[in-house]
Amino acid sequence: MIISKGNFNQDTLKGEIAIVTGAGRGIGFEAARSLVWLGAQVVIAEVNEKNGKIAEEKINKEFGGGKALFVKTDVGNEKDIGKMAAVVFKKFGKVDIVLNNATVFPMGAVKDTPIASWDFSYGVNLRGPVLLARKFLPFMMERKHGTFVCVSSSGAAPFMGAYEVFKTAQVELANTIAAEVEGTGVYVFTIGPGISRTPGFMEGGAKVASLMGMSLDELFELNKNAQISPEAAGAGFAIAIALAQKYHGQETSSIQVLREAKISFANEEETELQTPTPSQEQQSQESDQVESRSVSELYEAVMKTYIEQSEGWKKRNLFERQWISRDFKKNTGITIDEMQMTLKALGNSLNTGAPTTEFIKPLNQLAAYYLHQQEQLKSFEKNLKKLEENLKIIDGWIRDAKALVQALN
Numbered sequence: 364m365i366i367s368k369g370n371f372n373q374d375t376l377k378g379e380i381a382i383v384t385g386a387g388r389g390i391g392f393e394a395a396r397s398l399v400w401l402g403a404q405v406v407i408a409e410v411n412e413k414n415g416k417i418a419e420e421k422i423n424k425e426f427g428g429g430k431a432l433f434v435k436t437d438v439g440n441e442k443d444i445g446k447m448a449a450v451v452f453k454k455f456g457k458v459d460i461v462l463n464n465a466t467v468f469p470m471g472a473v474k475d476t477p478i479a480s481w482d483f484s485y486g487v488n489l490r491g492p493v494l495l496a497r498k499f500l501p502f503m504m505e506r507k508h509g510t511f512v513c514v515s516s517s518g519a520a521p522f523m524g525a526y527e528v529f530k531t532a533q534v535e536l537a538n539t540i541a542a543e544v545e546g547t548g549v550y551v552f553t554i555g556p557g558i559s560r561t562p563g564f565m566e567g568g569a570k571v572a573s574l575m576g577m578s579l580d581e582l583f584e585l586n587k588n589a590q591i592s593p594e595a596a597g598a599g600f601a602i603a604i605a606l607a608q609k610y611h612g613q614e615t616s617s618i619q620v621l622r623e624a625k626i627s628f629a630n631e632e633e634t635e636l637q638t639p640t641p642s643q644e645q646q647s648q649e650s651d652q653v654e655s656r657s658v659s660e661l662y663e664a665v666m667k668t669y670i671e672q673s674e675g676w677k678k679r680n681l682f683e684r685q686w687i688s689r690d691f692k693k694n695t696g697i698t699i700d701e702m703q704m705t706l707k708a709l710g711n712s713l714n715t716g717a718p719t720t721e722f723i724k725p726l727n728q729l730a731a732y733y734l735h736q737q738e739q740l741k742s743f744e745k746n747l748k749k750l751e752e753n754l755k756i757i758d759g760w761i762r763d764a765k766a767l768v769q770a771l772n
């Protein structure tokens with residue numbers, strides 16, 4: 364199993380009880396397997412009875428009886444959640460982990476999607492996680508121990524509105540709960556898998572592809588850097604749960620978690636980090652040039668790098684773009700466009716001689732973001748020569764930004 368390639372032992376989650384919603388197939392099933400590999404017992408809270416039973420049987424056959432328990436559950440139905448909780452508390456006496464994996468993928472343009480599809484999606488993709496939070500968080504907080512996980516997707520995307528809107532809401536639900544449970548020993552975060560050929564996504568993706576005028580394979584090809592197998596995606600979910608404290612209050616992805624855990628997975632070689640390719644000109648910049656440059660030269664260098672980077676980000680595929688823009692905002696506090704406007708405003712102030720102290724904070728944030736890019740690079744680039752070269756280039760960007768800060772000071 365992919366999870367066995369990491370530095371985790373099979374007692375990591377020993378004694379923990381995990382509810383995985385929608386674990387009858389796809390990524391949920393694989394996440395349940397990986398959680399069991401890490402030592403947990405899993406409750407398969409699945410609406411499809413046939414798949415739920417098969418998943419339970421398969422896991423118990425693979426890992427030994429008693430590791431998986433199927434409880435038929437429609438996550439959007441409050442009564443079902445109550446019944447499932449009663450079964451789980453009676454059998455195990457507690458719940459340590461809730462993984463909100465269940466989903467439905469209603470696809471189509473907003474103007475064509477029946478309101479019933481929005482209601483249906485809301486039930487599974489948002490109402491369900493809220494019901495699970497209401498039911499299990501009080502017990503977790505009382506025991507000062509627990510992990511509550513939401514599952515995100517790419518964010519706004521054409522023809523995926525009735526799905527993505529509630530997935531995005533799940534990110535904010537997790538952020539809200541994370542702030543509310545701060546310091547209680549309960550950890551809350553969101554994780555997205557990447558793109559995975561699961562039964563649900565093959566069905567939903569085919570519809571989106573045809574609305575976009577392409578084949579499903581072409582859609583996957585377009586997003587090949589974000590592709591991940593269901594097993595790897597599930598392993599990423601399980602590892603993030605094992606490291607819940609680290610990811611508390613954050614949104615991460617299986618790809619990122621596996622890289623950070625130094626676990627290789629299929630397609631990894633094709634997957635490039637969101638670190639942009641530097642231009643030849645930047646590569647030739649020498650470190651001692653920085654000190655000798657004027658404020659306007661430093662400004663030009665910072666601006667040039669930023670424009671090149673943001674242009675590069677825009678050319679990334681949809682899923683990577685969403686990830687980069689969230690990662691950028693999380694690390695700098697402002698959006699990519701806001702940073703560009705801020706830098707332009709700095710240029711105007713320099714031209715007119717207006718005060719520039721207000722620009723010091725965003726410039727420091729930009730330098731910190733480049734530093735964060737270096738950390739990401741270190742966690743995935745295996746080619747040492749390439750790593751060294753790219754770290755050096757980013758060093759140059761950091762130096763430029765810091766030198767500009769000094770000059771403005």
Ligand SMILES: NC(=O)c1ccc[n+]([C@@H]2O[C@H](COP(=O)([O-])OP(=O)(O)OC[C@H]3O[C@@H](n4cnc5c(N)ncnc54)[C@H](O)[C@@H]3O)[C@@H](O)[C@H]2O)c1
Nearest residue numbers: 385387389390410437438464465466514558559561563564
């Ligand atoms: N596959 C991808 O490329 C992809 C991309 C981004 C995000 N995701 C997310 O990953 C997670 C897993 O997706 P997947 O691709 O494995 O989906 P899938 O459709 O293959 O599996 C979803 C499971 O949820 C179950 N389910 C549906 N409604 C339910 C309900 N009311 N109550 C309980 N269970 C219910 C289904 O029966 C199914 O077993 C989802 O949260 C999805 O949004 C997947």
